[in-house]
Amino acid sequence: MNVAADLARYDFASTPLVRFGAGRIGELGELVALHGRQAWLVGGGRSFVRSPARQAIENSLQAAGIPWRFVAESAGEPTVEQVATALASLPVEGRESAVIVAVGGGTAIDLAKAVSALATNAGHLPSGATSPETFAAIVVDHLEGVGSGRTISHRPLPLVAVPTTAGTGAEATRNAVISCPRRRFKKSMRSPMMVPRAALVDPELTLSCDLVTTAASGIDSITQLIEAFVCRFTQPLPRALVLDALPRAVEALPRLLRDPTDLHARAAMSHAALLSGMALANSGLGMAHGVAAALGVECATPHGVACGLMLPVALAVNAEAARGDFAILERSIDPDAPTDDVSAAKAFVSRITSLCADAGLPRRLADVGLDRSRLRWLAENSGGTSMRGNPVDFSAAALEAVLEQAY
Secondary structure, three states, X not given: OOHHHHOXXXXXXXXOEEEEOOOHHHHHHHHHHOOOOEEEEEEEHHHHHOOOOHHHHHHHHHHOXXXXXXXXXXXXXXXXXXXXXXXXXXXXXXXXXXXXXEEEOHHHHHHHHHHHHHOOOOOOOOOOOOOHHHHHHHHHHOOOOOOOOOOOOOOOOOEEEEEOOOOOOHHHOOEEEEEEOOOOEEEEEEOXXXXXXXXXXXXXXXXXXXXXXXXXXXXXXXXXHHHHHHOOOOOHHHHHHHHHHHHHHHHHHHHHHHOOOOHHHHHHHHHHHHHHHHHHHHOOOOHHHHHHHHHHHHHOOOHHHHHHHHHHHHHHHOOOOOHHHHHHHHHHHOOOOOOOHHHHHHHHHHHHHHHHHHXXXXXXXXXXOOOHHHHHHHHHOOOOHHHHOOOOOOOHHHHHHHHHHOO
């Protein structure tokens, strides 16, 4: 066989520098100094403001001679209003030497990505036009499918991502997911230039996550790995990353559910989350993420919880179309898996469905507060980039029938 003939052209974009390992938070100041002379921090209440790691972060920046200021606090999934408020209060002086440092889960990192991108791409503003309302319109105009189609054309402020959960892999992706409760949407701001300049992935930072967060974020990363492997836009490098990360994650997450202090398991999950971000950014996702986004809008369901609910559903409806890929994934986890694809794929679906159940996350759409009358709305609003990558193409009516079974 001519192996080269099977390879089409592809691109691969990722974070230029990754520092991974327990205890590496002490290197943050050195990492920031590679990109600027001052740090503007974006973080959550638990991930930074009241975090046990805050002192280590401050000490590292101080040791490197990096002054810092806290410019935005993440509170839940980022909204248009949050991004606009952060932009309106961002210092004007010193931007040429500033590095945005995002400390937190995917929500904090996405907020920081949007702030770093629009700090240099807001365009010319009239004198004095610095209100959050002015910036809100700018934010919306840069979101896919709802704005005027403005793009990120200027290089964002340098961004160093420090994840404190092991889920979204936002430290390696090129988009920021922003929601608007008033207009009821959740959309992405996207550009290859929005990939963080560096990621510092210290698994010890995830030790402060409670069991629910650990479970939901872990299932999120597993969902991303699976969907990036089987989606219709999948690419060879992401598939190789998945084959390394998924077996580690499937073995590590049950260990963490039994013992949240297991640092080896936390390292495996942080590694899986990082690689899941690389994989999805360069391939795509699928039905579980498409519906999860709409569930977040309708029911304010946390993203990882929504993925845990929808992943077994997506596995079932894609079982035939993705049989060969599911079989490959099962054999990557279990070298003694059946040699025939039908049996191996069935074992994989069973394995992952059981893992979602063991994570203790909601199992039915009714469990997250969805009213049955909103099933049609959910189906009609689960399209977008993620759904386009699903192995099976669904009309809104067909998806509604699937969701009815999951209710």
